Amino acid sequence: MRIQDLAKELGKKPAELQKFLIDMGVKAKTPSQHLDVEVVEQVRDLFKEETKKNDLDLLPDTGILTRSHLRVSELADLLKRGLPDVMKAFLKRGNMVTLNTEIDANTAVEIAKDVGVILELEASISTKKTIRDHLDKIEEYDMDRGLDALTTRPPVITILGHVDHGKTLLLDTIRKSNVISGESGGITQHIGAYQVSVKGRKLTFLDTPGHAAFTALRARGAQVTDIAILVVAADEGIKPQTVEALSHAKAANVPIMVAINKVDKPDADIERVKQQLAEHDLLAEEWGGKTVMVPVSAKTKLGIDDLLDMIMLIADMLDLKANATGQAKGVVIESRLSRKKGPIATVLIKAGCLKVGDFFVIDSTYGKIRALLNDSGEKINEALPGTPVEILGISKVPQPGSILEVKYTESEAKDLAEIHLQDMNHLAKAGKSISLESLSKKIDEGEIQKLNLIIKADVNGSLEAILASLSHVSSQEVSVSILHSATGPINENDLMLAMASSALVIGFHVGITQEAEEVAEDDGIECRLYDVIYNIVDDVKKVIEGLVRPVFEEVETAQIEVRQLFRFSKVGVIAGCYVLSGKVVRNAQVRIFRGKTELFQGKISSLKRVKDDVREVAANFECGVVIDGFIDFQPGDILSTFEIRQKK
Numbered sequence: 001m002r003i004q005d006l007a008k009e010l011g012k013k014p015a016e017l018q019k020f021l022i023d024m025g026v027k028a029k030t031p032s033q034h035l036d037v038e039v040v041e042q043v044r045d046l047f048k049e050e051t052k053k054n055d056l057d058l059l060p061d062t063g064i065l066t067r068s069h070l071r072v073s074e075l076a077d078l079l080k081r082g083l084p085d086v087m088k089a090f091l092k093r094g095n096m097v098t099l100n101t102e103i104d105a106n107t108a109v110e111i112a113k114d115v116g117v118i119l120e121l122e123a124s125i126s127t128k129k130t131i132r133d134h135l136d137k138i139e140e141y142d143m144d145r146g147l148d149a150l151t152t153r154p155p156v157i158t159i160l161g162h163v164d165h166g167k168t169l170l171l172d173t174i175r176k177s178n179v180i181s182g183e184s185g186g187i188t189q190h191i192g193a194y195q196v197s198v199k200g201r202k203l204t205f206l207d208t209p210g211h212a213a214f215t216a217l218r219a220r221g222a223q224v225t226d227i228a229i230l231v232v233a234a235d236e237g238i239k240p241q242t243v244e245a246l247s248h249a250k251a252a253n254v255p256i257m258v259a260i261n262k263v264d265k266p267d268a269d270i271e272r273v274k275q276q277l278a279e280h281d282l283l284a285e286e287w288g289g290k291t292v293m294v295p296v297s298a299k300t301k302l303g304i305d306d307l308l309d310m311i312m313l314i315a316d317m318l319d320l321k322a323n324a325t326g327q328a329k330g331v332v333i334e335s336r337l338s339r340k341k342g343p344i345a346t347v348l349i350k351a352g353c354l355k356v357g358d359f360f361v362i363d364s365t366y367g368k369i370r371a372l373l374n375d376s377g378e379k380i381n382e383a384l385p386g387t388p389v390e391i392l393g394i395s396k397v398p399q400p401g402s403i404l405e406v407k408y409t410e411s412e413a414k415d416l417a418e419i420h421l422q423d424m425n426h427l428a429k430a431g432k433s434i435s436l437e438s439l440s441k442k443i444d445e446g447e448i449q450k451l452n453l454i455i456k457a458d459v460n461g462s463l464e465a466i467l468a469s470l471s472h473v474s475s476q477e478v479s480v481s482i483l484h485s486a487t488g489p490i491n492e493n494d495l496m497l498a499m500a501s502s503a504l505v506i507g508f509h510v511g512i513t514q515e516a517e518e519v520a521e522d523d524g525i526e527c528r529l530y531d532v533i534y535n536i537v538d539d540v541k542k543v544i545e546g547l548v549r550p551v552f553e554e555v556e557t558a559q560i561e562v563r564q565l566f567r568f569s570k571v572g573v574i575a576g577c578y579v580l581s582g583k584v585v586r587n588a589q590v591r592i593f594r595g596k597t598e599l600f601q602g603k604i605s606s607l608k609r610v611k612d613d614v615r616e617v618a619a620n621f622e623c624g625v626v627i628d629g630f631i632d633f634q635p636g637d638i639l640s641t642f643e644i645r646q647k648k
Contacts, residue, residue, distance in 0.1 A: 001040050004031040009567065009631065010044070017043075044632070062118045065105055072101050075108050079117045084589065084601055089114035091644060153322045154195065154202040154386035155315035156224055156348065159259075160245040161231030166261040170231060170298040171205060174308070192334035192346045193388030194375040198308045203315075204348070204386050206333060224331050224348055227314055229257045229307075230282075234268035234295070238276040240486060244493060246280055247484030251452070251501045255314055257292045258282065259307055264297040322385035327406040328352035332362065333388065335397045343397045346390050347383075347404050354383045354391075358406045359413040362398045364421035366413035369393050451478055451543060452503035454494050455485040456510050462533070463487060466508060469537045478544045490527055495519045504528065504543070506536055553645060558582030560625065560639040573631040574608070574624045577639065585616045588641040590627060600630045604641065 007017040014031035021028035026039055035043075063078055070078075076086040089111045103111075105121055112119035161167050175194060195202045206225065228249040232242055249256050260273050274284045274293060283289025292310050296303035330347040338344050345362070347354070354360075358369045370393035372380050383389040391404075407413040453470070457463040463485055474480050483503050484494065490507050492515045498505050499519075505527045512520070512527055520527055530536050564576035586607040592600045607614055608624035617623040625639065 001035055001037075002031070003028055003033050003035060005567075006035065006040060006043065007031070009573070011572075061116070062120065063112065064120050065108055069102050069104055070108060072103065075103065075111065079112055079115060079119070081115045081117070083603065085115055086111065087644070150321040151324045151385075153320050153324070153384070154204045155226045155311065155318065155320055156204045156206060156386060157227045157229060157311060158206045158225040159229045159231060160249055162233070162236075162239040162241040162245070165231050165233040165236065165239075165242070166298045167231045170259060170261060170296070173298045173301055173304060174205065193348060195388065196308075198312060201312060202386070203308065203311060204388060206348075223252065224333070224350070225252060225254050226318060226320060227255050227257060227311060228252065229259050229311075231259045231261050232273050232277070233262045234260050234270050234273055235262050235265045237269070237273050238280070240488075243280065243486060244484065246282070247454075248493075248497055251483045251497060251503075255318070256282065257294070257307075257310060257314065258284075260293055260295045261298055263295040264300050264302060270295055320386075322351045324351075324353055324384050326352045327408070328354035328358065328360075328383075328404070329406070330354065330404040332398050332400055332402040332404065334400060337397050341392055343394045344390055344392060345394055345398050345402075345404075346388060349383045349385050349387050349389065351385055352406065354389065354404075354406065356381055359408070359410050360391075360393075361405050361407065361413050361416045361420065362394060363402050364417050365395050365398070366407075366410070366417040367393045367395055368410070451480050451540070452483050452498075452501050453480060453540070454483055454498055454503050454505045456490050456494065456505075456507045457485075457487055458509035460487060462508055466506075466533055466536060469533055470540060473537060473540050473544065480540065480544070489513050490516050492516050492519055495523070495525050495527075498525055499523055504540075506530065508533065508536065554642050555645050556582065556640055556642050557588065558584040558619075558639075558641045560584055560623070560641070562633050562635055562637040562639065563622075564635060565633055566624070572626065573633060574606075574626055575633045575637075575639075576622065577625050578622050579617055579619050581619050582641070583616055583618050584623065584625075584639075584641050586614070589643070590639050590641045592627070592630060592633075593638045593640065594634065594636070599632075599637075600627070602627050602629050 003017055003021070004014045007014045010017065012020075018028040018031065021035075021039075021043070026035070027033075065078070072086065072090070073083065076083045079086065092114065109119045109121065159167050159171055174196060193204060193206050195204050197203075230242070230246055230249060232238060246256070258277060260270055262268060263270060274287065277284070277291070277293070278287065278289075282291045284291055284293045292314065294303055294307045294310055296307055298304075328349055329351045330349040333346045333348050335343065335345040354369065354372065356369050356372055360367060360369060369391055371391075372383055373390040373392075374380050374383075375388055380389070405416065407416060455463065455466055455470075457466060467482060467485060470480055470482070483501055484497060487510075489510050490505055490512045492513065494505055495516050496519070497503065505525065507527060507529045509531055510529070512529075516527075519525065528536075528539065559580040559582060560577040561580055562575045562577050566574040566576055568574065584604070584607065586604055588604050590602060590604050591598055592602075604625055605628045606624075606626035607617060609617060609621070614623075627639075
């Protein structure tokens with residue numbers, strides 16, 4: 001081989017290689033001089049060792065991450081590690097990713113550790129808070145001001161129950177009642193919330209359409225209700241929708257009161273209702289339990305005062321307080337678009353004091369409060385914790401459950417809106433996955449200590465058998481909680497409850513409604529369908545023990561034989577190959593074998609048919625292959641391309 005040809009192969013200038021050869025003691029007079037085979041092999045080996053040493057010197061032990069999210073390929077570049085090594089680190093953790101999968105900063109730090117790099121977060125990244133962080137601290141008091149800054153706030157009450165059991169009339173009766181001072185809890189019906197004054201104290205009621213809307217707020221992370229009132233008609237007793245509403249209230253982990261309505265009817269049977277409620281773990285106080293049950297008649301106003309008194313008693317026991325000074329935080333209860341006023345949102349203030357002129361952020365938008373309207377439609381200048389208020393000045397209609405947060409300046413509001421936008425985009429791409437695998441992983445990592453389940457079965461007999469079997473499945477670290485169980489297909493409400501409570505949905509001999517399928521697909525909720533009860537119990541046990549993990553396998557996609565080598569100055573070495581089996585794809589992972597010895601593992605960077613670049617080549621066709629980081633091909637070498645797939 002001539003010196004100039006070897007120089008091209010090694011990516012060196014002929015003059016550089018000549019000097020290198022002279023230093024080795026080899027006579028190298030001209031670039032066209034031929035070298036012995038032994039000298040060529042020795043030079044190749046030396047350059048390989050030098051390249052490896054240089055590569056090792058370049059590998060960083062530390063690095064700084066300046067972004068909150070990045071792609072896997074960008075992480076590999078940042079760490080200066082081979083993509084296969086980084087991908088292996090993900091696989092060891094049970095994560096199936098691609099080059100373009102977006103990961104968050106915390107995941108990047110953990111993967112960096114696995115490949116031997118300490119990755120530090122830039123200060124601006126480590127201090128950024130996600131929307132969830134802001135939610136978790138929505139009622140946190142001012143640490144500088146201490147507990148003295150807290151004041152008592154009105155309780156927030158939501159009324160739930162079966163559609164025909166008198167919820168709307170009960171709300172209307174409470175709203176219109178002349179309470180002590182003669183004040184009327186006036187309301188503009190669209191605001192979705194209102195306050196009444198009872199014995200000089202304010203109570204806030206949420207006028208939500210039902211338990212679906214109640215849970216939709218929780219699904220977005222907003223826990224706004226302090227007390228839930230379950231309405232049950234004394235003449236009809238518990239209905240399927242009553243049980244569903246009760247499940248949603250229990251999942252919210254708030255005190256539950258029962259208003260036994262329509263007691264004025266001749267066929268009312270209060271004791272029968274109490275008996276039915278006892279079967280669902282709500283035992284009346286007079287029966288030795290802890291649940292407050294008040295007989296009322298929304299039609300005749302019988303028992304309304306007693307109901308309001310009991311609400312205040314429970315509120316006193318809860319000792320509800322909030323910081324009524326400083327920057328306000330609140331939750332969007334309802335929103336709409338007005339032709340005259342533009343986007344309008346009803347916000348329940350949770351902390352601080354919201355004032356006209358405040359700069360605020362809702363999700364990824366920011367603005368300035370132009371006007372505040374109370375539940376009577378009157379303009380007010382400020383709103384304190386526990387107060388529902390309509391706000392004007394937003395640029396678009398927000399979703400219920402969105403968080404309003406006030407900032408001192410427009411610049412601060414704009415910066416926070418941008419952070420929220422990044423966070424929302426990342427969540428939209430990643431999806432909120434609720435599956436056996438994700439729940440098992442959270443249990444294994446100690447993130448959750450209770451496995452929430454929603455069970456739907458074909459008949460009551462099957463449902464009772466499943467519940468009995470699962471009653472014995474628990475461990476010292478993790479308990480099993482049945483949030484909701486009923487007969488019939490899995491519906492949209494089941495999935496809404498699952499999303500709000502991170503619950504696993506299990507169906508036995510039932511299907512899924514079309515609406516539920518769409519929600520499951522959009523939000524990444526797994527519905528497990530079974531036809532054998534034992535399999536349900538077995539899978540739940542595996543989740544609790546943290547044993548359910550995705551299993552991955554390496555699948556060979558093609559075998560290629562190297563038959564001829566082509567050298568080009570710009571490209572390097574192209575291996576002329578013949579596809580023995582399968583289908584070779586550009587950018588595929590590949591292993592190179594010489595006999596039984598594996599020489600190299602890398603990626604096909606270029607794939608050609610004749611002179612054209614192609615995406616794939618099928619079996620029994622010739623192709624040209626370039627592999628990143630490898631040029632030492634020999635005729636007869638076998639290239640094996642492969643994919644990492646999750647076992648089904």
